Amino acid sequence: MALIVQKYGGTSVGSVERIQAVAERVKRWRDQGHRVVVVVSAMSGETDRLLGLARKIQPCPEPRELDVLLSTGEQVTIALLSMALAAQGCAARSYTGAQVHILTDSVHNKARIRDIDAARVHADLEAGRVVVVAGFQGVDEHGDITTLGRGGSDTSAVAIAAALKADECQIYTDVDGVYTTDPRVEPRARKLDRITFEEMLEMASLGSKVLQIRSVEFAGKYRVPLRVLSSFGEGEGTLITFEEDVVEDAKIAGIAFSRDEAKLTILGVPDQPGIAHRILGPIAAANIEVDMIIQNIATEEPTTDFTFTVHRSDYARAMEILRTLASELGARQTLGDEQIVKISLVGVGMRSHAGIASRMFETLAVEGINIRMISTSEIKISVVVDEKYLELGVRALHQAFGLDGVQAA
């Protein structure tokens, strides 16, 4: 008799038939005596259709109005799913983000959730109804509609689960769980039954696209047990747990990677206190996120070389800023590389096991893969390598760390 929050993404509700299949699944949980809240995305294709209309009018649509427009996508889904549930004899009631007071800040198109009024949802659950909530959207303190940005429905689901103190938040998707790495790159990738919250957070931030990172952060903050599972098949999926000791005894949980990296270097800047801020300040001011940062003593003292990575889509803007800085600072040269990727090992086991890093570097060396940058945290090691080595590196590491499962048929 648990309280379950289920989230279904755009593909899972992509047609009337699929919405009816979701209703059947929800009803099965309901019939087992559970109280169920369902969070849904827009039907697949709908958000792009609406964006297309907007862009015919304004290449960069007004953020406030774009949210008014896009939020209709989920509103259509909640109504149709509630009808499908009713048609199957399962009482249901739909709510937009505003109706359940998913209060956000006022940053249109990528708002953050501040608070949720759970009273109305609880009242419906008490009355035996399934509650269907529009994901991705909220309302700010002025009553303006906001959206959380792409993938925000995961965050909505976790936030609602936290507000309701749900027993579990189930994210239904088109894969059947979290894998040791992307099965499209390594067919021997194995589904994990469990993964710790910290590992999942690293996996998400390092490029695994199964869960949106903000939803994982939210789950961590409010200790919401999350489960990723398939909306098409059956199976238990992957549980993101807070109990580290029950997790399988593996040093490494998985290998994440990101193709969207770019590297920038400024050579021969004065080696003075505050130089990092002089260089990265203007980058941050342009709203460009910097990931890895390395500062080396340059060959010609008293200058230093400075390298950092950014998202590939920010590369051109970042390089322009860096060139301006270079002439201001009297730097010797700027360099850039857009053909790089990041590969990361993630695992809480790393904490207590020495030698993970050295085995990683050794494995890559054996394959002749040159490491360009390294960054570490307590539970992950990331390396930047040339783009062409991505598949080779991932597969070699997957085998070296004993992650290989039975190859998918």
Place this chain on the structure above:
Amino acid sequence: MALIVQKYGGTSVGSVERIQAVAERVKRWRDQGHRVVVVVSAMSGETDRLLGLARKIQPCPEPRELDVLLSTGEQVTIALLSMALAAQGCAARSYTGAQVHILTDSVHNKARIRDIDAARVHADLEAGRVVVVAGFQGVDEHGDITTLGRGGSDTSAVAIAAALKADECQIYTDVDGVYTTDPRVEPRARKLDRITFEEMLEMASLGSKVLQIRSVEFAGKYRVPLRVLSSFGEGEGTLITFEEDVVEDAKIAGIAFSRDEAKLTILGVPDQPGIAHRILGPIAAANIEVDMIIQNIATEEPTTDFTFTVHRSDYARAMEILRTLASELGARQTLGDEQIVKISLVGVGMRSHAGIASRMFETLAVEGINIRMISTSEIKISVVVDEKYLELGVRALHQAFGLDGVQAA
């Protein structure tokens, strides 16, 4: 420097290009210094598309959820129109029905407006913005989304005009004003520059589809000056006025007609007090609206014959009820006729001019049109005739009462 409420229907906002044209028109009013509130419908075809999705799931969709679904139609339009205004350098802000607190009762799919909170709209107008409001929709006291039923956007516009104490409410449509009769039936039909509110009310209730009747009632109740005009061409349209004396000196303003009529008769029921209620009570209880009613002394006393008309779509249900009643009351027979229409003369001039009715009857007699039922009010005379005489009757009356204008090219 007037405060103008403009309403654009589905055809007027049926594509991105038409929405941009509406934005241009709105901006022209704005640039003349007027404060403008725009009320819009869903893009033409959108409501039917959404209804189609719903009906694939439930033949009779849940009323509450249908409102959640259909209300997205106008929400898309308000966002796109606000963007189009912004793209033309005209600051604008969109609001759903709920956001401007268009408070309605809780009768989903045909809710009635109770109240509107105009404060937010006034604040935006003061700040120099155009305000774009979703028509057709509101919110009930529980925060549930409601819709006003088809054509409800007219009513939204008038209600908003009333709440804002607007100087004029302009209904933009695909015709350029109110005509003496439907130009598709009588090509000599003439556009009226002005019509009184009472005449417009009769015209709307008698089958003229230019304005939705509830919007005219609302305009009357709050004395909102209404103007009907074309969203495609220019021109002054038709003003619905409360100043009877300035209206052109015509006895008859126009001829309305309705094809959606059906007639039912029950013969030989006991002529007792309360018999009308015995017959019409069950009809009303089935939510069927009765229009004209005639009770005759039957040829065989002490019985009576009873005839009434209903909307053609209610005919089958009404006839079923009547047959049950007939056997309960021991009536001699029931008769029905679905092949009838109603033609009505409307004009405030009727009050002070005798002989209108007799000239009407004479005109129809000359054409050999048999009158089946008659009903009158202070400013209208309606007759029921066989369906086949509709065009002939309308044209003969149009000419007889001097309504003919210059024939449209």
